Amino acid sequence: MSLVQTITDDMKTAMKARDKKTLSVIRMLKAALMNEKVKVNHELNDEEAQAVIAREYKQRKESLDEFKKGNREDLAADTQEELKVVEKYMPKQLSQAEIEKIVAETISTVGATNTADFGKVMGAVMPKVKGKADGKLVNQAVKSQLS
Structure with a gap:
């Protein structure tokens, strides 16, 4: 349905x-x-x-x-x-640990090394978590792992 x-x-x-x-x-x-x-x-x-x-x-x-x-x-x-x-109508939201795992995988896939690659990582992560995670949480996870 x-x-x-x-x-x-x-x-x-x-x-x-x-x-x-x-x-x-x-x-x-x-x-x-x-x-x-x-x-x-x-x-x-x-x-x-x-x-x-x-x-x-x-x-x-x-x-x-x-x-x-x-x-x-x-x-x-x-x-x-x-x-x-x-x-009730939203898809199940990802946990912080799941978000961090996806971000870590994406960082290694993209080959990001520092905060200058922030946009590249965010561009690759957001389609993967669309609707399943808040953008602010993803943003924080990317910043913490790139710094």
């Missing part, structure tokens, strides 16, 4: 259960997917849908950080609940 179909089915389930919080988040995801579908002018495949979900997840994660910095615990709590719903 495609990711878009799964989201549609979960929306129906949330409607029947009268779960307003979950339904609201799923509707936001559905709207983002529809906007992307109109933008690319064809039905989204799972990879494209996953990119949209990852973008929505990242936006909520950044909002959560900002709300915490601004001492807005009420908004932070709501955003945390939204993140839990969006997380």
Whole structure:
């Protein structure tokens, strides 16, 4: 079953259960997917849908950080609940150890030796971990292993 179909089915389930919080988040995801579908002018495949979900997840994660910095615990709590719903549609995230292993393999493959090769390493690593790891974590792993 495609990711878009799964989201549609979960929306129906949330409607029947009268779960307003979950339904609201799923509707936001559905709207983002529809906007992307109109933008690319064809039905989204799972990879494209996953990119949209990852973008929505990242936006909520950044909002959560900002709300915490601004001492807005009420908004932070709501955003945390939204993140839990969006997380269900994200692929399993890589652990820090897995990221570091991929970075180490890529560094040896590319032949990077110092921080001047940072861009080359990041360019080779990011396609491997796309959607499975946060770019900030990958960035930190590459910096620590190149320095």
